[in-house]
Amino acid sequence: MTTVTATMPARARDVLASEWIKLRSVRSTYLVLLLAAAAAVIVGYLVSHADATRWPTMPPAQKAAFDPVSDPFSGLGLAQLAFGALGVLAISSEYTTGLIRTTFAAVPRRRAVLAAKAAVAGIITLLAGELIAFATFFTGQGALSARHLDVTLAHPGALRGVLAAGFYLAVMAWVGLGLGTVIRHTAGAITTMTAVVFLLPTIIHALPSPWDTRIGRFTLDGAAQQMIAHHPDSGYFGAGPSFLIVAAYAAAALAAAAFMITRRDA
């Protein structure tokens, strides 16, 4: 029996099963997802509620630019951070404890481990992300309905925007996983992620026109906003190209991880 198992290749299904057990057997997974959901929904509601409240006194220019679809997603930042941290922890917790050695001794094909982590974390965060996006959308529309500013999913671009918001959260997990693999320290990876997602857009936003948008449209957050919004901000790409930019961030982070993971001693 031993000889039979020994001649079989370490199947992808087994590695996936292993990573799935790892993800669901730690409390931090549930905690982070719960925190993300609460933050997204509550902050989204508060933002939409505030906008609805000050609607009568809002300047006409702001009223014209108001987008009821993306408005509840203005408070997505905390959820992004939480999803990114989930991705980081999926591998950095193994590097910091030394568990990665046990993992690589059991599965010497390190890229298979990374691929399984990306697949498992990706599926879970995509499902959770979409769930959170829909919940945030409906709660936000509830707040906007006080001024009859609310829209339904049938509104042009609404369904696309909500799906894009959920997708953005899954991308954050992939970016986190990539950074966690390259940096191998939880704090370092989360700090880097925060800088890329929050700090970088803030700095670029402060650049003199037109450089603020010319560069800003390529930032992860800048592109993600356009992917969610009904109409892109002036100077930015539309939803389609912005979606590709967002996806490219995930692809680049995972490619860097795949490149580094076999090049260093575990």
Place this chain on the structure above:
Amino acid sequence: MIEVNQLAKRYGHVVAVDGLSFTVHPGQVTGFLGPNGAGKSTTMRVILGLDAPSSGRATVNGRPYERLSPPLPEVGALLDAGAVHGGRTAQAHLLAIAASNGIGRRRVAEVLDTVGLADAAGKRVRGFSLGMKQRLGIAAALLGDPGVLMFDEPVNGLDPEGIHWIRGLLKSLAAEGRTVFVSSHLMSEMALTADHLIVIGRGRLIADVPIAEFVRQSSRTDVIVRSPAGGQLAGVLARQGAAVTAETDGRLAVTGLDAAAIGDLAAAHHITVHELTPRHASLEEAFMELTRDSVEYHADVPESTRKAA
């Protein structure tokens, strides 16, 4: 079987392993002995394909580690008992490792039982003592029921009962025909467990001998003799087949004759003896003697203090 051939590993300018070659055979416990920093853990990591060697190679059952697929039915290893996620239960930890090699839930229960952790299976590892973590690490190594087992310092942190248990386990695994490779920096521990010894220091091979031979060579006793007629006495003793070496301040170290025989011979030749002391070198002392030149960190007394003293 584990084969290490001309293995070298450098980290920048630091040479951790330096042209190491040895073979670990099945059916016996092979002790891997050396002072801290001798390169034991590095060698084990290279064998497991975790660290890439600078040159040379290591194989398990004739193949490089990464060619074993899946590896766990062939090799089980415990490198670091602390390498666990504290938030996971013992059972979940083992299930995740087992699943990656297609090993089922029933085997997880079996190994938990083997190491005596069945009652703690559902507890989070965070609350485990070091001894419990060692047992969990051993359970993980046993998951694939492998023919080759490697343990890095497995008795660290175990209580006397645990140490007794692991000695028995290592011996029974070897008796089943498995290759058992155990590192330690404690000679006394290896003397009780190992059948064969591989001793390294500063990444180089110092000894590769059966334990019985090592004990015979190392634990020889001698007799210290001091006499005003040392030269004459040495000649008398040598004629009786004893090996005599001159030590400092005119003392003689004699092997091959016991203290009573030396005293009788001296009396018969009317030679005055001022001191006659049997001396036993312990295994630990023999080991320290063997590796003295290769210990990385000496507890040296600074030159100035030594003079003052």
